[in-house]
Amino acid sequence: MAASARLGRAFVSLAILGAAMPGAPGTVAGQGVRGWVGSTVQMVELRPIEQIAGGCVTDEPCYRALGEEQSLAATQDVSLTAWGFGLQGISGTVLLRNRARLGSDRIWPRTDDRFDAILAYAQLVRGGFTVRAGRQEVRSGLGFSSFDGGRLQWHGSSRAISVEAYGGRSLARGLREPLREALRGIESFVPEQGVLLFGGSARGRLRGLSVTARYQREILDDRSGLASERGSLDLSLLTARGRVLGELDYDFGAERPGKARLTWSNVFGDGRWLVEATALRYVPYFSLSTIWGFFEPVAYHGVEGRVAWSPSSVLGVWASGGWRKYGDTGTTAILRPLEDQGRRASVGARWSLRPDVTAGAGYDLEWGPGGFLSSFDASVRMAVSERLAVTGNVSSFQQIEQYRIGDGRGLGAGVSADAEFTDRITLGAGASLVRHDGGGEGPAGSPWNQTRAWMSARVLVGEDPGLANRRRR
Amino acid sequence: MTKRSRRFLFPAGVLLAMGAAVAGTRAEQVSPFPHEDHQGLFPVCTGCHEGVEGGVAETVYPEPASCRNCHDGIREETVTWEGASRAPSNVTFDHMVHAAELREAGDAPQSCESCHSSDPGTRMSVDASEELETCWGCHAHETGDHFAPAASCETCHVPLASTGFGLARIEALPQPASHGSELFLPEEHGPMAQGYADRCSTCHTADRCLVCHVDGTLVEITAIPAAPGTMVLPEREAEYPTPSSHVDDGWLNAHKLQVSVRECSTCHTRDDCRTCHVGIVPTAVEELPRRGEVSAPGVGLEARAPASHESLFFLDAHSALAAADGRSCAVCHVESTCIACHDGPSDGGYHPPSFVARHAADAFARSDECATCHSVEVFCRACHQDSGLGSRGRLGSGYHDAEPLWLLRHGQGARQSLESCASCHRQTDCVQCHGVLGAFSVSPHSRDFDAVAAWERSPRTCLACHVSNPVGGP
Numbered sequence: 001m002a003a004s005a006r007l008g009r010a011f012v013s014l015a016i017l018g019a020a021m022p023g024a025p026g027t028v029a030g031q032g033v034r035g036w037v038g039s040t041v042q043m044v045e046l047r048p049i050e051q052i053a054g055g056c057v058t059d060e061p062c063y064r065a066l067g068e069e070q071s072l073a074a075t076q077d078v079s080l081t082a083w084g085f086g087l088q089g090i091s092g093t094v095l096l097r098n099r100a101r102l103g104s105d106r107i108w109p110r111t112d113d114r115f116d117a118i119l120a121y122a123q124l125v126r127g128g129f130t131v132r133a134g135r136q137e138v139r140s141g142l143g144f145s146s147f148d149g150g151r152l153q154w155h156g157s158s159r160a161i162s163v164e165a166y167g168g169r170s171l172a173r174g175l176r177e178p179l180r181e182a183l184r185g186i187e188s189f190v191p192e193q194g195v196l197l198f199g200g201s202a203r204g205r206l207r208g209l210s211v212t213a214r215y216q217r218e219i220l221d222d223r224s225g226l227a228s229e230r231g232s233l234d235l236s237l238l239t240a241r242g243r244v245l246g247e248l249d250y251d252f253g254a255e256r257p258g259k260a261r262l263t264w265s266n267v268f269g270d271g272r273w274l275v276e277a278t279a280l281r282y283v284p285y286f287s288l289s290t291i292w293g294f295f296e297p298v299a300y301h302g303v304e305g306r307v308a309w310s311p312s313s314v315l316g317v318w319a320s321g322g323w324r325k326y327g328d329t330g331t332t333a334i335l336r337p338l339e340d341q342g343r344r345a346s347v348g349a350r351w352s353l354r355p356d357v358t359a360g361a362g363y364d365l366e367w368g369p370g371g372f373l374s375s376f377d378a379s380v381r382m383a384v385s386e387r388l389a390v391t392g393n394v395s396s397f398q399q400i401e402q403y404r405i406g407d408g409r410g411l412g413a414g415v416s417a418d419a420e421f422t423d424r425i426t427l428g429a430g431a432s433l434v435r436h437d438g439g440g441e442g443p444a445g446s447p448w449n450q451t452r453a454w455m456s457a458r459v460l461v462g463e464d465p466g467l468a469n470r471r472r473r
Numbered sequence: 474m475t476k477r478s479r480r481f482l483f484p485a486g487v488l489l490a491m492g493a494a495v496a497g498t499r500a501e502q503v504s505p506f507p508h509e510d511h512q513g514l515f516p517v518c519t520g521c522h523e524g525v526e527g528g529v530a531e532t533v534y535p536e537p538a539s540c541r542n543c544h545d546g547i548r549e550e551t552v553t554w555e556g557a558s559r560a561p562s563n564v565t566f567d568h569m570v571h572a573a574e575l576r577e578a579g580d581a582p583q584s585c586e587s588c589h590s591s592d593p594g595t596r597m598s599v600d601a602s603e604e605l606e607t608c609w610g611c612h613a614h615e616t617g618d619h620f621a622p623a624a625s626c627e628t629c630h631v632p633l634a635s636t637g638f639g640l641a642r643i644e645a646l647p648q649p650a651s652h653g654s655e656l657f658l659p660e661e662h663g664p665m666a667q668g669y670a671d672r673c674s675t676c677h678t679a680d681r682c683l684v685c686h687v688d689g690t691l692v693e694i695t696a697i698p699a700a701p702g703t704m705v706l707p708e709r710e711a712e713y714p715t716p717s718s719h720v721d722d723g724w725l726n727a728h729k730l731q732v733s734v735r736e737c738s739t740c741h742t743r744d745d746c747r748t749c750h751v752g753i754v755p756t757a758v759e760e761l762p763r764r765g766e767v768s769a770p771g772v773g774l775e776a777r778a779p780a781s782h783e784s785l786f787f788l789d790a791h792s793a794l795a796a797a798d799g800r801s802c803a804v805c806h807v808e809s810t811c812i813a814c815h816d817g818p819s820d821g822g823y824h825p826p827s828f829v830a831r832h833a834a835d836a837f838a839r840s841d842e843c844a845t846c847h848s849v850e851v852f853c854r855a856c857h858q859d860s861g862l863g864s865r866g867r868l869g870s871g872y873h874d875a876e877p878l879w880l881l882r883h884g885q886g887a888r889q890s891l892e893s894c895a896s897c898h899r900q901t902d903c904v905q906c907h908g909v910l911g912a913f914s915v916s917p918h919s920r921d922f923d924a925v926a927a928w929e930r931s932p933r934t935c936l937a938c939h940v941s942n943p944v945g946g947p
Contacts, residue, residue, distance in 0.1 A: 032763075034751055035809070044829060049861035051872075062872065063861070079809035081751055088759045095809040107859045109852040118816070119808050125754055137808050141796035143845055144815065155800065159729070162800055174816065174848035187850055188901040189937040203800065210798035225931040236797035245793035253930055255923065263793065265786070276786060282839055284892045288931040291900050291907075291938060295917045297891040306786065324838070330919045331884035338885045342838055369889055370837030377825050397831045412827040434827045450830060 032084035034462035038077045042454040045070050046106055065446060072103030073111045079119075080461065089126050095119040118146075118176050128155045135176070138166060138199065140214050141232030141247050143285075146171035147197045162203045170197035170218050170227070179289070191289050193220040195227050208238035218287070227289045229253040242266030253288050257281070257299075274308040274318075282324075298327035300342070314352040321345045326369070342368020356383040372400040387420040395434070409437040414452075429455040508597040514543075518585040518597070526582055528572045533557070561637040563630050563675065583611075620649035624672070632674035634698035640705045646676045659714040663693070663739070670696035684709045687762055687769045688738035713740050713772040725779045732757045742771035749776045749805045776805065792845075815846040837890055844892065853896035863897040884917075900937065908938040 049063045081093045095118040101111035121134030130153040138145045149168010155161065172182040183190045199216035212234045218227035232249035242265050249258035265276035283299035286292040302324030310316040326340040348362030361378040375397035383389045395412045414432025421427050431453040438446055515521055524532035534557035544552045575582055585591075590598050618624070633643065651657060651665070666673050670693045678700035683689050700706055718724060734757050737746075743761040750758055764771050781787065781794070795802050824832070836843055836853075847853060857863035862872075873879035887894050894903075906913045918924070924944045928935050935943060 034747065046860055048859065051861070066861070079807075079813075081807050083747075083754070089754065089756065091754065093807050093809070095812060107855050109847075109855045118812060123753075125756065125759075127756055130753055137811075139795055139799060139802075139808070139811060141793075143842075144811075153800075159800075172848065172851075174844065174846065175851055182848075183850055186854070186899075188899055188904075189934065191933060203798065205798065210801075212797050212799065220933070225933050227931070232796070234793065234796035236794055243790075245790060245797065247793050247796060255926065261793065263790070265790075274786070282842075284839075284844075286891070286895075288927075289934055291903060291917075291934060292891055292895060293931070293934065294922070294927055295887070295891060295903075296919050296922065298888045300889070308786070326889045329885045329888035331888060333885065334878055334881040338882065338889070340885075340889070344838065366834045366838055368838060369886065370893065371834035373831060373834030375825075375831060379826075393826050395825065395827045397827070399831050399834055401833045408830075410827060410830050412830075414826050432826050434830050436830065452827075452829070 032462075033080055033082040035078070035080035036458050036460050037079075038456060038458040039074070040076075040454060040456040041072065041074045041102070042108070042452075043070055043072045043103065044108075044452045045450045047448050047450070048106070065448070068448060068450075069104040069106050071106040071108045072101070073108035074100040074102060087124070090122065090124045092122045093119055113177075116176055128157065129153070135171075138216075140201065140216075141212070141234040141249055142214060142216055142230050143173065145173075145197060145199070145216065146176045149197070160205045163201065165200040167196070167198040169221075170195040173287075187290075189289075189291060191220055191225070191227075193222050193224065195219070195289070196221050208243075210236045220289070225289070226253055227287050228285075230258065230285070232258075239266070241268070251285060254293065254296075256283070256296075258283055258285060272310050274306075274310075276306040276308075278304040278322075280304065280324075298329050300324040300326040302342075304344075315349070316351075317347070317349040319345075319347045324368070339369040342366070344368075357381070370401075372398075374398045388417065389419075390417045391415065391430075393432075411435045411437075424460040426458045427456070428458075429453075506597075509593055509595070512593055512596055518589070522585075525568045525572060525585070528569055528576065530569055533568065561639070561642065563633065563636040563638065565629055565631055620647075620651070626675040627671040630675040632671070632678075632698045633676055634674070634678045634700050634704065638704070640707065643705075644707050658712060659716045666693040670694075673697055678704070678706065680706055681709065683768045685711045685713065685769055686739055687742050687767050687771050688735065689767060689769075691735075691739075711770050723780075725777060729755070734760045737761065740772050741774070742767065742769075745771050745774045748774045751805060751807050753800070753803045836896070837893055839890075839892070843896075849892055849895045854899075857897045864899060864902045887917075904938055909940060909943075911938075 045068050047068045048066045050066055052062060052064050076098045077095065078097075079095045081091055083091045085092070097116045097118055099111045099114055099116075101108060117135055119135055119137065121132050121136045123130060123132045130151075132151040132153075133149070135146070135148050136151060138147075138151070147166070147168040147170050149166065151164060151166035153162060153164040169178065171177055172179040175182040179195055180190050180192060195218050197216065197218045199214065201212055201214040203210065203212040205211075213231070214234075215231045217229045219225070220227065229252040230249055231252065232247070234248070235244070235246040237244040237246075244265075245261070245263045247259065247261045249260070250256075251258045260281040261278060262280070263276060263278040265274060267274050279301075280303070281299050281301050284297050286295070286297075288294070302322055304320065304322035306318060306320040308316060308318035322344045324342045326342075329340075344364070344366045346362060346364040348360065350358065350360040352358045357380065359378070359380045361376070363376045364373065365375075366373040375395065377393065377395045379391055379393035381389055381391040392415050393413065395414075396410065398409045401408070412432055412434035414430060416430025417428065419427045431451065434450045434452075436448050436450055438448075519526050521535045522533055524530055524534075537554050537556050540552055540554055543549045572582060588599055590596060633646075636642075651661070654661060673693075674697040677697060679689070679694050679697040680700050682691075682694045682697065686694060689695070719728075721727075732755070737757070738761050741761060742764040743758055744764040746758040746761065747754065828835075843849065843853070854863055873883070903917070905911050907915055907917045928942060928944050932942070
C-alpha cells in the first residue's frame with residue numbers, strides 16, 4: 001500500500017475517533033468506566049547506512065549513506081478501568097494497543113506486532129485483600145515484570161504491613177508476549193519452553209519509613225532450567241526536610257549483586273535549596289536463558305550530586321555532576337585499554353517570565369567509555385490561552401561514538417503545541433528539524449537534515465486515571 | 474397571671490410574634506376579610522368572633538350564610554365564602570388553645586386589642602413591629618434573642634413542611650445571624666443541627682439538606698420533614714466549601730487515616746473518591762453512594778498530586794519511591810499510567826528533543842536504564858539493524874572503526890556495556906568466536922566462573938556454545 005494512502009487512513013481513523021468519542025464519555029461514565037483512548041502518529045526521517053562490499057581496504061570507506069527515508073508508525077491505545085459488575089470491589093482493567101506501520105519499509109520498532117493486550121485483568125478488593133487475575137505487571141526494584149496469572153495481596157488494617165504473592169506465565173521483558181513468540185526470528189537461542197514466573201514481596205511502613213523486600217524466580221515450564229532468580233530490597237525514608245531512597249538487588253542466578261543506589265536529598269533555606277547526593281552501582285541484568293547471562297558484565301560504581309536553587313517561585317537553577325568507574329573486566333588489553341571511567345555534568349535553569357510563559361535551558365556533558373556528548377537545549381513554552389500552549393525549542397549537540405562511526409554534530413529546532421480541545425479531548429502535535437553535520441568523515445558523515453513529527457489525540461473516558469494536568473477544584 | 478402560667482404561655486406569644494414577623498404573611502392570605510370596611514357594621518370583634526373570647530369553636534367565625542344577609546346581590550354584591558379556613562402559617566398559636574390556657578390558669582381573658590390593631594385603616598391586623606413586645610408583655614423570653622442558638626423554635630413554630638407556605642414566604646424567611654458566618658456551612662451547621670433538627674425544620678425542609686448532602690440518611694436530615702409535593706421550594710445550588718482540615722498540604726496523605734464513610738458521604742460520592750482511587754479502591758469508597766443514586770451531586774473532585782510529585786527531581790526519584798512503596802502508587806494509578814511513559818508512543822515528553830540523534834552516550838552510560846522501557850533485543854536492535862547499524866548475521870569489519878583492532882579489544886567494551894552490544898548483535902554473533910566450535914573458541918567467562926553451577930541452572934544455554942556438558946557427566 002502506498003505510504004500516502006496508509007498515512008491517510010491513519011488520519012481518517014483519528015478523525016473518526018475524535019468525532020465519535022465526545023458523546024461516549026457520559027454514557028460510559030454512567031457505567032463506572034474510567035480511562036482514555038489515544039492515537040498517535042509519529043514520523044522520523046532516517047538515513048540508513050550500508051557496508052560497502054569490498055570496502056575497508058586501505059583508505060577506502062567501509063560504509064556509505066543511503067538515501068533518506070521516512071519511517072512512520074501509528075498507535076492506538078485503549079485504556080479502561082471499569083467497575084460495577086454487580087459485586088462490590090470488583091473491577092476490570094485493560095490497556096490495548098494497536099500498531100500500524102506507515103511510510104517506507106523502514107521498520108519503526110515493534111510495528112510488525114500489530115496488536116498487544118498490554119494489560120487485561122480482573123481485580124477484587126475485599127477488606128485488606130486484593131486478588132487479581134489476568135495479564136498484569138509487577139513494577140518493582142527488579143523492573144517491570146509482565147505475566148499472565150494471578151496475584152494476591154494483603155494489607156493489615158493499619159496498612160503498615162502488606163504482603164503479596166504472584167505467579168503465572170512470564171512474558172518477555174518490555175514486550176508482554178511469551179519470550180519464544182516475541183523473539184522468534186530475532187534471536188537464535190530462544191528456549192522452546194515457556195517461562196513461569198513466581199514471586200512475592202513484603203512491605204512494611206513505619207512513620208516515614210517504607211521498606212519492601214521482594215523475591216522473584218523464573219523457570220522454564222518443564223523445570224529444565226532457570227531463567228532468573230533475583231531479589232530486591234527498597235527503602236524510602238521521609239525526613240522532616242528530605243528523604244533517603246535506597247535500592248538494592250541481588251542476582252541469585254548469577255550469584256552476584258545487581259544494581260544498588262542510595263540517594264539522600266534534603267532542602268535547606270526555606271526550601272530554596274535542594275541538595276541531593278547519590279552513591280550507585282550499576283550492572284546490567286540478562287536472563288540465564290541467553291548466553292549473555294553467563295558473560296559476566298562488570299559493574300560500575302559511581303557517585304552523583306545535584307544542587308537546585310530556587311531564589312523565587314519563578315526561577316529555578318540546578319547543577320549536577322557524576323563520576324563512575326567500571327570494575328576490572330579481566331580482559332587482556334591490546335594496544336591500549338579502553339577507558340574505564342565516565343563523567344557527566346549538567347546545568348540548567350527554568351524561568352517563568354510571566355504566568356503564561358516559561359523558559360528553560362540546560363547543558364549536558366557526558367564523557368566516558370563508548371561515547372562523548374556535549375549538548376545544549378533551550379525551550380520556551382507559552383500558554384496562548386487556557387486551552388492552548390505552544391512550545392518552541394532549539395538543541396545543539398556534538399557526540400563522539402567511540403565504537404562506531406566517528407564524530408557527529410547536530411543543530412536542531414522544533415515546535416510543538418498542546419491543545420485541550422474540550423475538557424476531555426486533548427490534541428498534540430510537534431515537529432523538529434535537526435541538521436546533522438557528520439564531520440565529513442566519509443559518505444556516512446556527510447551533512448543531512450533529519451525531520452521528525454508527531455501528532456496525538458487523547459480522549460478521556462470517565463475521569464482521567466492518569467492524573468495529568470488535573471487539580472483539585 | 475401566675476409566674477407558672479406566664480412561663481407556660483410565653484412561647485405562644487413568641488410564636489405569634491415570629492409568625493407575624495414573617496414578611497408577606499398577609500400578602501399570601503387568600504382574599505382577606507376587609508375588616509376596616511365592616512367597622513361600622515361590626516364595631517366589636519366579638520360581634521363576629523364570639524367564640525374566641527368564650528372558647529367556643531363553633532362561633533369563632535360567623536356562618537357563611539350570615540354574609541348573605543347583606544350580600545344578596547341586591548343590597549350588596551354577592552360574595553363567595555364557604556367558611557373559615559386556616560391561612561398558611563408557621564406558628565403554633567391557636568386562639569382557642571390560648572383562651573383555654575388563660576382560663577385554666579385563672580387569668581383574665583385577653584382582649585382582642587391586646588394583639589390586634591383597632592385602628593380603622595389596619596383593623597384586626599397584628600402589628601409586626603410590636604408583636605414581640607406584645608407577646609413578651611406576658612411571656613418572658615428566656616434568651617432575649619429570637620434567633621438564639623438555644624432557642625426552642627418548635628415551641629412556637631411548626632416545621633416549614635407543614636406551613637403550606639408559598640415560594641415568596643419561604644424566600645422571605647429571616648436568616649439568623651449564625652448563618653452568615655463563613656464557617657457556618659463548612660463546619661458549624663452540622664454540630665448545631667445535631668439533636669436540634671426541629672430547630673432547623675422551622676425554616677427548612679429535608680430537601681434543602683439534600684441539595685448538598687450526599688448521605689440523606691443522617692439522623693439530622695431524616696428528622697426534618699420533607700416538603701410535600703405541592704410545596705415549591707427556592708432553587709438552590711449545591712455548595713461545598715472546603716473544610717479547613719482539607720486545605721493542609723498533608724491532608725492528601727493523612728485522609729486515609731481519618732476515613733469515615735459517615736463523614737465523607739456528607740459531601741462526597743463514590744465518584745469523587747474514584748477520581749483518584751482508580752487502582753486499588755478501598756472498601757470504604759465502595760460503601761459510598763454513587764453519583765446519580767442520590768440527589769446531591771457531590772463535590773466533584775479533580776485529582777491532586779501529592780506534594781512529593783512537585784519536587785524538581787521527582788521524575789528521577791519516582792522509580793525508587795515506587796519500588797519501596799508501590800502500593801501507594803497503586804492507590805491512584807493503574808499500570809497504564811506507568812506504561813503511558815514507559816512504553817508509550819513518544820510525544821517528546823520524556824526524552825529531550827532530538828534524543829534519537831544523540832541517545833548513544835546516554836545508552837552507553839546507562840544514565841537511564843533503557844531496558845526499563847525498551848526491549849533491547851526487539852526495540853533497539855530492530856531500529857539499529859534497519860538503519861544499517863546492526864549485525865545481520867555476519868560480522869563485518871570497519872564498523873567500529875574509531876577503535877583500531879577493535880575485535881582484539883572488544884572484550885573490555887563488552888564487559889563494560891554488554892547491553893549496548895546486545896542492541897545490535899544477536900547471540901549468534903558472539904557464538905561465532907566464543908562457541909567451542911567457533912573460529913577462536915575464546916571463553917567469555919571470567920576466571921572465577923562457576924561452570925558447574927551454570928550447568929545446573931541452565932544447561933540449555935550452555936549448549937548454545939558447548940556441544941556437550943562442559944563440566945562432564947551426562
